[in-house]
Amino acid sequence: MRPHDMGTLFHEVAARRTHTTVVLDRPFDIAPDRGTRFTVPQLADLVEEAAGWLHAAGACPGERVAVVKRNHYDYDLLACAAIRLGAVPALLSGHLSDDALETLLKRLEPAVLVTDRPVPAHHARRVLSLDVPGEGELTLDDVRGTRAPAPRRRHDDDPLVVNHTSGTTGTPKLVVHTTSTIVNRLARFEALRIPVVGTRRDDVVANASSYSHGRTFCWTGSVFCLAPRKIVLLSDPASAGEVLTAHPPTTVEALPSAYVRWRPLAHQADNPFRNVRLFVSTYDAVHPPVVRALLHASRRRRPLWMQGWGQTETGPLTFRFLTRAAVDRANHARDLGRPLPGRTRLQVVDPVTFQPVPRGRPGLVLARTGARCTAYVGEQDRWHDKETGGWWNTGDLGVLTRGGTVLLLDREVDTVPGLSCLKTEDVIENRLPEVLECIVLGAPGSPPLPVVVTADGHLDPLRWRSAITDLPVLAPPHVTTWDELPRTGTGKVRRLELLTRLIGHADTHGTGRWT
Known part of the structure; x- marks a missing residue:
């Protein structure tokens, strides 16, 4: 099965009678009384219920539904619920400062805001509070029991979801993806049963991510279609050791920061990574000592580390595989591997003239991919500044080697002359x-x-x-x-x-x- 409509994804998977069990490290914030174990049909029911809640709160087709809350996988369930209505979910991290959140909500002007924190609500028509409500705000008790309308499909090139960039250098950008860019180009490709790196039916798949970001939305569209035996979803990597030990994964995808926090677990006698055959790292490179510790924690004969590099705006651009022997030889993690064959092209240009530079020389890295985002909400001029003749300016300085791999030096804003x-x-x-x-x-x-x-x-x-x-x-x-x-x-x-x-x-x- 390959994903088509994220609004009905869980119902389509449930109809195939998959036996996947979903395990959480704590109950969902939108269903605190339903425990930490779900079947796919139960998730489908929860998405449909949530669509009813959003409908009752006033979300209509084409309007935006903003979500800002504590980190948990129910971000993606709420996104699917909004999409089912024909609305556009905009997922905002609960780590955002009040000032950044104020700016992003002003740009979004959502019809409905779902939140568990006091927020500048005057930019939303209605607020659905998951905590103690403010004056005029709705609670889940106010909207429970509302029947969801029939699923509403949209054109593949219409806005599907809004995620924001990480915001390491200031206020994050609001990135718009469509079904064409994030589902057809990315999730459907990941839903293929690729040898070695693809999800298997007997896998226990663990994920520890920031669920407001676009990576897990795309991951959702693929992993549930592949129907692994168990999916373990972790909201707080710092306290994940007990859950991972109880449910030892065979594949793990996690934030680089999560892997850093898990490094001490790798040295325990009953370490939870003993059965892992595949580690996946996205968002950023992981330093070699961390990769080394986790690969050696696995008792598999040939565990693999798959490192992906990309951006919220583009999805994955390059990939690299590391074995125990390879990481033991590695001195640094900034070899990002090769562009995805047939899906991504890269070139390096002079930062001043924008003329291509020879291989082996540093410059700005530009990317060409069909998975590129279509807009920045409220900052479309900024989007146009980064797009040049179909090439996307990543803002990264790097080297394209003669062998075709990419060496990342620094973000352009962070560069220091004569030093990486x-x-x-x-x-x-x-x-x-x-x-x-x-x-x-x-x-x-x-x-x-x-x-x-x-x-x-x-x-x-x-x-x-x-x-x-x-x-x-x-x-x-x-x-x-x-x-x-x-x-x-x-x-x-x-x-x-x-x-x-x-x-x-x-x-x-x-x-x-x-x-």
């Missing part, structure tokens, strides 16, 4: 196992500033000096802990916000024009 911040981070993490994460920040007039994350916020100065002896001159490290860094909903560090905290401004060497 990302590669420097990889080298430091490889040399200092106690470093959970390293972020190198650059600002004009001063040496690059390394921010080093350890478990206790301390680092041996002698070990630090020994690790950086052959690196370019760096400022003294700022040593901190995981929770003290500003992060996005996907766990990425908000680099410009962190730079402002540490040096008082966010001036960088890059222009930031294509972020």
Whole structure:
């Protein structure tokens, strides 16, 4: 089976009498009394119920339904419910600041806002509260029991879903995808039973993601069609050890930040990754020490790590496979692999002239893909600035090697002359196992500033000096802990916000024009 209509996806899968069991780490926020185990027919019923709730709240075909709440997979259930009505779901992370949320809601002007937090509700016609309601807001009790209208189909090129970018460099962009771009081009391809990397019927599939982002919406359209034995959905990677141990997965897809948090679990005697045959990493590269620890935690003969690189606007652009032997040899994680054959083309151009540069020379990475988004809500001029003759400006600096692989250097806004911040981070993490994460920040007039994350916020100065002896001159490290860094909903560090905290401004060497 391959996905066609996300509004009726769960009903179509349920009709095939799949035996997939869905396990949660905590109950859904939209169904707190229904426990943590679901069948696909039960999920289908919940989507239909939620469509009735949204209909009762006033959502109509073509209008936007915004969702902002705690991280959980019910983001995707609400998205399918809105699509069933012919509405357009706009999924906003609960990690957004009040100012960013205010800006995004103003751009969206949703008919209905579903939320569990106090929000600037004057931009929505109705608010459906999942927590203590404010004045004039609806609760689930107010809308329960409303029968959902018959499913409404839309043209494949009409807006289907709105997701926002990670927002590491400021207010996120609101990305519009259609059925053509995110379902037909991406989810239907992933729903193929591809040898080795495809989902099997006997798999236990675990996912730990930021469910407001487009990756899990696309993943939903494929994994349920493939009908694995069990799907484990994790809302909080930091406390996922007990659930993973009780339901050892055979395939795992997770945020890079989740893998970092799980590294200590890999060293336990009964580690939950003992049965994993395939790890999947999206959003960003994972540093080699983390990949190494998890691959060696598996007791399978040949576990694989599949690293994907892409953007909310484009979907996946490149892929790379790592084995135990390959990651043991790897010095840095910024080899992003090759473009998806027949689906993606890449070229590297001079950042000033936009003329193609020879292979092996750094420049701006441009991509051509049929899965590219169709708009930015409220910022269409910005979308046009990033599109040139069918090529999409990723805003990343990289190298296209003679062998056809992509080496990522830095985001253009984060660049430092004569240095790859990302590669420097990889080298430091490889040399200092106690470093959970390293972020190198650059600002004009001063040496690059390394921010080093350890478990206790301390680092041996002698070990630090020994690790950086052959690196370019760096400022003294700022040593901190995981929770003290500003992060996005996907766990990425908000680099410009962190730079402002540490040096008082966010001036960088890059222009930031294509972020």
